[in-house]
Amino acid sequence: MSGHGTFQPQNKALAWFERRLPVFGLLHSSFVAYPTPRNLNYWWTFGGILTVMLVVQIVTGIVLVMHFSPTAAGAFDSIEKIMRDVNYGWLLRYVHANGASMFFLAVYVHIFRGLYYGSYKEPREVLWILGVIIFLLMMATAFMGYVLPWGQMSFWAATVITNLFSAIPLVGNAIVTWLWGGYSVDEPTLQRFFALHYLLPFVIFGVVLLHVWALHVVGQNNPDGIDVKSNKDTVPFTPHATVKDSFGLICFFILFAWFVFYIPNYLGHSDNYIPANPLQTPAHIVPEWYFLPFYAILRAIPSKLGGVIAMFGSIALLVFVPWLDTSKVRSARYRPLYRQFFWILLLVCIGLGYLGAKPPEGGYVIAARILTAYYFIHFLVILPLLGYIEKPKPLPASISESVLKKHGGAPAAAGAVRSPDRNG
Amino acid sequence: MRKLTVALTLAATVMAAPVFGAEEGHTPERLSWSFAGPFGLFDRAQLQRGFKVYREVCSTCHSLKYVAFRNLAQPGGPGFSEAQARAIAAEYQITDGPDDSGEMFERPGRLSDHFPSPDANEQAARARFGGALPPDLSVIAKARSYESGLAIGLLDFFRQYQEHGVDYIHALLTGYEDPPAGVKLEATQAWNRYFPGNRIAMVPPLSDGQVEYTDGSPQTVDQYARDVAAFLAWAAEPHMEARKRIGFQVMIFLIVLAGLLYFTKKKVWADAHA
Numbered sequence: 001m002s003g004h005g006t007f008q009p010q011n012k013a014l015a016w017f018e019r020r021l022p023v024f025g026l027l028h029s030s031f032v033a034y035p036t037p038r039n040l041n042y043w044w045t046f047g048g049i050l051t052v053m054l055v056v057q058i059v060t061g062i063v064l065v066m067h068f069s070p071t072a073a074g075a076f077d078s079i080e081k082i083m084r085d086v087n088y089g090w091l092l093r094y095v096h097a098n099g100a101s102m103f104f105l106a107v108y109v110h111i112f113r114g115l116y117y118g119s120y121k122e123p124r125e126v127l128w129i130l131g132v133i134i135f136l137l138m139m140a141t142a143f144m145g146y147v148l149p150w151g152q153m154s155f156w157a158a159t160v161i162t163n164l165f166s167a168i169p170l171v172g173n174a175i176v177t178w179l180w181g182g183y184s185v186d187e188p189t190l191q192r193f194f195a196l197h198y199l200l201p202f203v204i205f206g207v208v209l210l211h212v213w214a215l216h217v218v219g220q221n222n223p224d225g226i227d228v229k230s231n232k233d234t235v236p237f238t239p240h241a242t243v244k245d246s247f248g249l250i251c252f253f254i255l256f257a258w259f260v261f262y263i264p265n266y267l268g269h270s271d272n273y274i275p276a277n278p279l280q281t282p283a284h285i286v287p288e289w290y291f292l293p294f295y296a297i298l299r300a301i302p303s304k305l306g307g308v309i310a311m312f313g314s315i316a317l318l319v320f321v322p323w324l325d326t327s328k329v330r331s332a333r334y335r336p337l338y339r340q341f342f343w344i345l346l347l348v349c350i351g352l353g354y355l356g357a358k359p360p361e362g363g364y365v366i367a368a369r370i371l372t373a374y375y376f377i378h379f380l381v382i383l384p385l386l387g388y389i390e391k392p393k394p395l396p397a398s399i400s401e402s403v404l405k406k407h408g409g410a411p412a413a414a415g416a417v418r419s420p421d422r423n424g
Numbered sequence: 425m426r427k428l429t430v431a432l433t434l435a436a437t438v439m440a441a442p443v444f445g446a447e448e449g450h451t452p453e454r455l456s457w458s459f460a461g462p463f464g465l466f467d468r469a470q471l472q473r474g475f476k477v478y479r480e481v482c483s484t485c486h487s488l489k490y491v492a493f494r495n496l497a498q499p500g501g502p503g504f505s506e507a508q509a510r511a512i513a514a515e516y517q518i519t520d521g522p523d524d525s526g527e528m529f530e531r532p533g534r535l536s537d538h539f540p541s542p543d544a545n546e547q548a549a550r551a552r553f554g555g556a557l558p559p560d561l562s563v564i565a566k567a568r569s570y571e572s573g574l575a576i577g578l579l580d581f582f583r584q585y586q587e588h589g590v591d592y593i594h595a596l597l598t599g600y601e602d603p604p605a606g607v608k609l610e611a612t613q614a615w616n617r618y619f620p621g622n623r624i625a626m627v628p629p630l631s632d633g634q635v636e637y638t639d640g641s642p643q644t645v646d647q648y649a650r651d652v653a654a655f656l657a658w659a660a661e662p663h664m665e666a667r668k669r670i671g672f673q674v675m676i677f678l679i680v681l682a683g684l685l686y687f688t689k690k691k692v693w694a695d696a697h698a
Binding site for chain 1: 562566574585620660662667672674681685688689692696
């Protein structure tokens with residue numbers, strides 16, 4: 001990947017191998033010698049956290065599959081068997097189910113970090129778009145995984161979401177029948193969702209490799225959003241980033257363990273412990289929390305097709321953010337106006353999430369419409385205009401200068417403790 | 425910064441407005457359960473009493489198909505000995521087979537058997553209850569809940585409150601009352617304060633003194649409801665005690681590790697800011 005390819009193995013066997021396939025050199029240059037900006041804060045640890053979460057989901061998922069039965073008659077029973085009779089089956093399942101939520105929590109932090117510090121801007125456009133693709137794949141994977149326990153919410157979520165495709169003119173109904181493998185959500189649907197739920201994580205893994213590759217080509221962005229100019233601006237990945245990422249990861253795991261061991265069903269819906277019943281619709285069909293903002297956008301639009309377009313559009317829009325943002329300055333630290341609009345956008349997204357959980361009636365619908373409109377206005381109007389209106393603050397001359405200024409030449413250790421998390 | 429404050433206040437107002445949609449129904453009372461909280465454990469005597477209530481009352485209509493007799497003697501459960509669980513199993517007749525001549529036959533239950541269902545199938549149950557289906561009770565304590573609103577919901581994260589299902593079961597069993605004037609019920613229906621829509625196809629199942637307790641606990645509907653709800657909490661989550669015990673060990677490990685990593689990080693980065 002980039003630079004620092006100076007790995008010289010001492011071991012003779014290793015050196016022999018390295019001359020034929022320089023894989024250790026690649027790992028060394030990517031994860032040991034790789035120069036990382038010295039001003040990164042803890043919001044930058046979420047990339048590593050996400051990689052670990054992907055591995056956690058794949059490993060627990062593979063073991064769960066050994067005990068799962070993807071049939072309409074057997075799925076719910078086999079989940080209960082995992083919970084009761086498989087050794088530590090309850091642990092595997094709760095880690096996997098809550099792991100999905102933690103994965104999304106981390107990815108939302110990661111995305112909003114990118115938005116705050118302008119990590120999508122030149123030359124990181126491809127890196128950002130790969131990230132949007134990963135996000136879409138995650139959503140598809142999580143949705144299909146949620147269907148597998150074949151509870152009431154599984155079944156009805158599958159029905160509602162697959163039905164969205166019927167909004168497509170002319171071919172909509174044919175597409176839905178094709179997706180279902182029949183004329184309603186049934187065993188064929190469950191089985192194809194199961195197959196795809198097993199496949200997609202490995203696709204995600206592949207795109208993650210591209211994402212990391214692209215990152216190592218263009219280098220990491222940083223809280224000041226300025227380019228690395230000299231060796232003084234960076235520290236080697238190992239030990240600096242390794243130990244910092246590890247600390248961030250373990251703190252994240254404490255929250256994860258809080259859910260898994262003490263409130264494993266807090267983020268789930270109780271209706272999903274009722275076996276799927278095609279004849280009985282639940283009072284409120286709600287998706288998992290991480291889909292709620294998109295669900296609110298879907299329901300905010302009075303027309304079905306319009307809602308579907310708005311929902312997918314709200315994600316597709318992210319692809320164009322590198323070009324919608326016209327400002328030359330990356331980091332919101334030096335963009336006084338953008339910074340305020342960033343926080344408003346975050347609140348709007350949280351508000352949409354809240355409204356997605358509420359029934360689509362009365363004031364909730366009006367609020368959802370206002371917030372949906374604002375979401376699109378933020379990206380399509382505010383973001384392009386700000387580049388012309390805003391007067392950015394002066395940028396520091398270099399990363400090292402900014403770090404030293406912030407710590408005022410004080411004893412280094414004290415500064416190192418306080419440095420993270422002040423922004424964002 | 426001031427604009428940010430204004431935005432925050434605005435957003436908070438929108439989020440907090442409780443008048444938007446109409447929520448109906450009564451919220452069950454939160455009880456204090458021995459198994460709530462990070463160190464909560466089941467009360468063995470309560471689980472045994474609850475099991476008695478299930479066996480003598482609920483099981484005439486409700487199945488408990490995911491629970492096996494061996495579970496009764498499992499650690500973290502009602503604390504029956506293996507011999508006791510074996511004796512309980514033997515009181516049930518289980519349909520087994522087919523045998524060598526191709527016939528199904530009845531035999532006394534064994535530890536490995538699951539609790540037999542009161543009806544042969546769903547249709548038989550519906551026929552017996554005028555179209556209504558008594559739900560299986562194995563995971564009912566996790567399959568029922570109630571809305572507590574945003575603020576209390578967030579608070580529940582911090583105090584680790586997961587006992588909504590048992591609160592509901594207790595409330596339902598004690599929530600029978602006379603229907604409001606002018607409301608006509610079918611013969612198979614009853615009026616329940618906590619049941620969605622109030623018309624419930626389960627006529628009041630419990631009455632004071634109905635189940636005999638030998639440990640001196642009050643033989644009241646309220647006590648029966650508490651005990652059977654606790655029993656169903658265990659039935660829904662038989663490994664809860666192991667989960668919390670391991671969770672505590674994991675937490676200690678993670679916190680110590682986080683502390684060590686924190687100081688390592690501090691040392692590694694000591695020269696990076698100078």
